[in-house]
Amino acid sequence: MISMELVDISRIQFAAVALFHFLFVPLTLGMVFILVIMESTYVLTGKQIYKDMTQFWGKLFGINFALGVTTGITMEFQFGTNWAYYSHYVGDVFGAPLAIEGLMAFFLESTFIGLFFFGWDKLSKVKHLMVTILVAIGSNLSALWILVANGWMNNPVGSEFSYVTMRMEMTDFWDVIFNPQAQAKFVHTVSAGYVTASVFVLGISSWYLLKGRDIEFAKRSFRIAAAFGLASALSVIVLGDDSGYVVGENQQTKLAAIEAMWHTEPAPASFNLIASINEAEQKNNWAIEIPYVMGILGTRSLTKQIPGIVEIKARNKQHIINGIHAVVALTALRSNPADEAAKTAFDQYKADLGFGLLLKKYTTNVANATPRMIQQATDDTVPRVTPLFWSFRVMVAAGFSLLALLSVAFYASVKNNFMRKRWLLRWALWFIPVPWIAIELGWFVAEYGRQPWTIYGVLPTCLSASSLTAGSVYGSLAGFVLLYTGLFIVEMYLMVKFARQGPSSLYTGRYQDELRQGGSALPNAAPAEKA
Amino acid sequence: MLDYEVLKVIWWLFIGVLLVGFAIMDGHDMGVGTLLPFVGRNDNERRVLLNTVGAHWEGNQVWFITGGGAIFAAWPLVYATAFSGFYWAMAAVLWSLFFRPVGFDYRSKIDNPTWRNTWDWGLFLGGFVPPLIFGVAFGNLLEGVPFHFDNDLRSFYTGSFWALLNPFALLTGLVSTAMITMHGANFLMIRTDADVYRRSRTASMLFGVLAVVLFAVAGVWVATGINGFVVTGGDIPGALPNPMDKTVIVQAGAWMRNYSNYPLTMLLPVLGFLGVLLSILLAGVHKPGMAFISSSVGMSGIIGTAGVTMFPFIMPSSTDPQSSLTVWDSVSSHMTLELMFFVTLIFLPLVIFYTSWAYKVLSGKITVDFIKSNDHSAY
Numbered sequence: 018m019i020s021m022e023l024v025d026i027s028r029i030q031f032a033a034v035a036l037f038h039f040l041f042v043p044l045t046l047g048m049v050f051i052l053v054i055m056e057s058t059y060v061l062t063g064k065q066i067y068k069d070m071t072q073f074w075g076k077l078f079g080i081n082f083a084l085g086v087t088t089g090i091t092m093e094f095q096f097g098t099n100w101a102y103y104s105h106y107v108g109d110v111f112g113a114p115l116a117i118e119g120l121m122a123f124f125l126e127s128t129f130i131g132l133f134f135f136g137w138d139k140l141s142k143v144k145h146l147m148v149t150i151l152v153a154i155g156s157n158l159s160a161l162w163i164l165v166a167n168g169w170m171n172n173p174v175g176s177e178f179s180y181v182t183m184r185m186e187m188t189d190f191w192d193v194i195f196n197p198q199a200q201a202k203f204v205h206t207v208s209a210g211y212v213t214a215s216v217f218v219l220g221i222s223s224w225y226l227l228k229g230r231d232i233e234f235a236k237r238s239f240r241i242a243a244a245f246g247l248a249s250a251l252s253v254i255v256l257g258d259d260s261g262y263v264v265g266e267n268q269q270t271k272l273a274a275i276e277a278m279w280h281t282e283p284a285p286a287s288f289n290l291i292a293s294i295n296e297a298e299q300k301n302n303w304a305i306e307i308p309y310v311m312g313i314l315g316t317r318s319l320t321k322q323i324p325g326i327v328e329i330k331a332r333n334k335q336h337i338i339n340g341i342h343a344v345v346a347l348t349a350l351r352s353n354p355a356d357e358a359a360k361t362a363f364d365q366y367k368a369d370l371g372f373g374l375l376l377k378k379y380t381t382n383v384a385n386a387t388p389r390m391i392q393q394a395t396d397d398t399v400p401r402v403t404p405l406f407w408s409f410r411v412m413v414a415a416g417f418s419l420l421a422l423l424s425v426a427f428y429a430s431v432k433n434n435f436m437r438k439r440w441l442l443r444w445a446l447w448f449i450p451v452p453w454i455a456i457e458l459g460w461f462v463a464e465y466g467r468q469p470w471t472i473y474g475v476l477p478t479c480l481s482a483s484s485l486t487a488g489s490v491y492g493s494l495a496g497f498v499l500l501y502t503g504l505f506i507v508e509m510y511l512m513v514k515f516a517r518q519g520p521s522s523l524y525t526g527r528y529q530d531e532l533r534q535g536g537s538a539l540p541n542a543a544p545a546e547k548a
Numbered sequence: 549m550l551d552y553e554v555l556k557v558i559w560w561l562f563i564g565v566l567l568v569g570f571a572i573m574d575g576h577d578m579g580v581g582t583l584l585p586f587v588g589r590n591d592n593e594r595r596v597l598l599n600t601v602g603a604h605w606e607g608n609q610v611w612f613i614t615g616g617g618a619i620f621a622a623w624p625l626v627y628a629t630a631f632s633g634f635y636w637a638m639a640a641v642l643w644s645l646f647f648r649p650v651g652f653d654y655r656s657k658i659d660n661p662t663w664r665n666t667w668d669w670g671l672f673l674g675g676f677v678p679p680l681i682f683g684v685a686f687g688n689l690l691e692g693v694p695f696h697f698d699n700d701l702r703s704f705y706t707g708s709f710w711a712l713l714n715p716f717a718l719l720t721g722l723v724s725t726a727m728i729t730m731h732g733a734n735f736l737m738i739r740t741d742a743d744v745y746r747r748s749r750t751a752s753m754l755f756g757v758l759a760v761v762l763f764a765v766a767g768v769w770v771a772t773g774i775n776g777f778v779v780t781g782g783d784i785p786g787a788l789p790n791p792m793d794k795t796v797i798v799q800a801g802a803w804m805r806n807y808s809n810y811p812l813t814m815l816l817p818v819l820g821f822l823g824v825l826l827s828i829l830l831a832g833v834h835k836p837g838m839a840f841i842s843s844s845v846g847m848s849g850i851i852g853t854a855g856v857t858m859f860p861f862i863m864p865s866s867t868d869p870q871s872s873l874t875v876w877d878s879v880s881s882h883m884t885l886e887l888m889f890f891v892t893l894i895f896l897p898l899v900i901f902y903t904s905w906a907y908k909v910l911s912g913k914i915t916v917d918f919i920k921s922n923d924h925s926a927y
Contacts, residue, residue: 082653090642101703115621136910179881
């Protein structure tokens with residue numbers, strides 16, 4: 018029998034290392050484009066201040082990037098160490114995008130990031146800009162391949178199960194790449210990263226303006242962040258809506274749980290703005306509803322119905338009952354591949370194999386599953402509603418509040434009066450953490466909402482873990498949390514230190530603290546390089 | 549469409565190329581990490597060491613990451629079985645690697661001796677531990693690993709972490725450490741001058757001698773003291789991969805079979821010895837560039853020797869030989885192998901091309917004067 022304690026602690030470890038990794042990645046994805054914008058301006062105008070901006074924000078980018086790499090190493094090996102059966106079962110499909118990510122994207126990003134930091138004096142302006150652009154392409158291509166892999170977990174297209182090799186095998190690579198789920202997730206995720214970086218630059222620049230220091234430097238940074246941020250925020254919300262639509266098509270379960278939609282409503286369904294959720298009785302005690310909105314967002318139509326949780330469960334129960342036949346036939350084929358009767362039965366029921374495997378949580382012999390077990394497995398097919406419902410709403414609220422901030426900031430930067438709007442500057446400063454809240458919750462909604470599956474409809478989470486002892490995983494989890502937390506504290510310390518120090522940390526002699534210390538140059542007045 | 553059997557062999561070669569690439573590229577910066585506290589005697593000297601690889605280690609580490617990804621894509625059963633079986637060894641590798649990105653980037657950002665010294669030892673761990681553990685892992689592969697599969701191909705590892713640290717595996721771990729450290733010292737000779745250069749030269753020759761001697765001892769041990777594995781039935785090269793579909797016996801001296809059946813394979817251990825010996829010689833006569841090439845050749849020979857000794861085995865099982873993983877039965881589907889073959893064929897040469905360019909742009913000696921004049925931007 019499976020140890021659920023082992024599965025649970027493995028999940029917690031994965032969530033911990035992935036959420037940690039995802040604190041750093043979004044900032045990298047966005048900052049690098051902000052650096053490209055700043056450096057392009059430097060190359061086009063030749064103004065020294067834009068080079069200083071690239072170098073200073075690049076310094077903060079580097080502090081963040083280091084932990085992104087640190088936590089990223091774990092991700093590449095975590096599937097093998099802790100999700101061995103998953104790795105075997107789907108490695109044929111899932112491993113390919115990961116390997117391609119390394120070859121095509123991560124090599125590019127990591128090789129050129131060295132030149133970004135150390136190539137200033139060795140490369141011409143244009144060549145250095147090309148290097149920065151290649152870092153941007155590399156990091157964003159990385160995200161693409163990771164989300165192709167992740168998209169496949171949520172919507173496993175282009176593949177088929179083989180009973181000889183006992184695993185999923187790729188049948189169409191293009192289907193895997195152009196998986197609509199992956200494409201929508203990619204744009205949604207990288208745009209969220211752009212917003213994160215924009216708010217980061219906007220907030221820190223605002224702090225300089227509030228302090229009345231490095232005004233020219235901060236003003237220029239603010240404008241770039243506001244413009245880039247507004248465009249990105251619009252993209253996040255439009256593409257987020259698009260990925261909601263895709264979820265609706267592929268993963269009605271996730272959608273129903275996010276919306277706490279217990280029963281199928283006549284189309285177009287209404288949207289629960291907030292609700293008091295009663296999981297035990299599968300109903301909402303009360304809800305504030307907006308008519309029609311859910312149906313339109315989820316189906317892009319006025320007539321298509323969205324199934325509710327109770328109806329989805331009823332459907333899944335039939336899948337599980339069919340799945341029992343598939344598991345039984347598969348077991349027969351594993352001991353005798355020439356068994357023709359088993360082959361026929363397997364071909365008939367193999368679409369529901371994954372649902373049959375859900376029963377392995379309750380019995381080793383699926384053929385003898387009791388009606389009670391079947392009911393338990395059926396109930397498992399929908400994740401808990403409350404955490405999804407609220408995480409999603411907080412994420413969306415955060416998203417819209419960021420859109421509001423960036424719209425106001427952009428308007429003020431066009432009007433060129435943002436320096437005097439102290440409330441706006443304070444708003445931007447205090448909002449620095451908000452994108453991270455939205456992003457971490459977004460990850461949670463996407464991945465918790467996939468439960469009880471690692472590969473939706475194909476492989477249950479409870480079968481995916483490695484055959485380790487729970488004690489080993491407790492130990493490693495403690496190690497990861499301890500190391501990551503320690504390094505995170507160091508990272509925050511340096512980030513705050515250098516953000517406070519501002520562009521004077523470049524020691525060019527042109528910025529605030531250096532002037533107080535008796536430097537003579539005015540801000541932005543000295544064109545010469547540091548000797 | 550390429551033949552499945554051919555693709556399986558190609559992928560064995562590709563994983564070998566990635567491992568060799570890792571040893572040559574990430575190996576030299578790990579060697580620098582290992583030598584950091586010893587060859588660098590004061591802060592400026594240590595910064596010289598760090599800045600020889602400062603701009604490159606990040607790209608080099610991708611050989612490791614991509615190696616992991618390629619094993620996942622091409623040999624999913626190996627990826628699953630080895631990494632979950634060697635659980636604590638993998639954790640030790642990952643945890644020691646954590647110190648590198650932060651160590652390089654954060655160390656010189658604060659001017660405090662305790663802070664800097666702490667990161668230096670972190671960077672030492674990040675350079676020293678992974679090659680040691682990879683060597684130990686190879687030793688355990690040669691001895692056979694205690695694991696088996698159930699009927700659903702779920703793997704069960706039945707050994708312990710401490711059992712991995714047996715005398716033979718520790719020996720192969722030291723072979724790996726010695727060759728990587730020698731290689732790193734060769735790189736330091738190319739990029740440094742004065743005292744750091746002199747100490748690196750001593751280190752290169754010292755670890756070169758160690759590598760040759762330990763490699764020879766390991767060779768004798770494999771020939772006389774370790775049982776090899778032989779496939780006696782099933783495991784058809786062109787068949788759909790299913791590790792349970794074969795019979796395997798354990799036999800004394802079987803790891804020498806490939807060398808007697810195909811004498812040309814003897815070239816690999818010969819290259820291992822010659823490469824390292826030449827490296828010692830060339831370091832001795834102050835030819836660091838040639839020494840670096842020689843140590844690269846030597847390491848390719850040593851890694852190739854381990855691979856060819858076991859062929860077609862990748863991960864033999866000591867407790868259930870039938871469960872052993874081979875080149876023929878632990879691979880991905882025909883389609884995935886072929887797809888990844890073309891992806892590698894296109895992108896790996898590109899990687900080598902732009903990596904070479906990056907090294908060319910940033911070539912030249914790193915001196916103490918350079919550190920002093922780039923106090924705020926250098927690592």
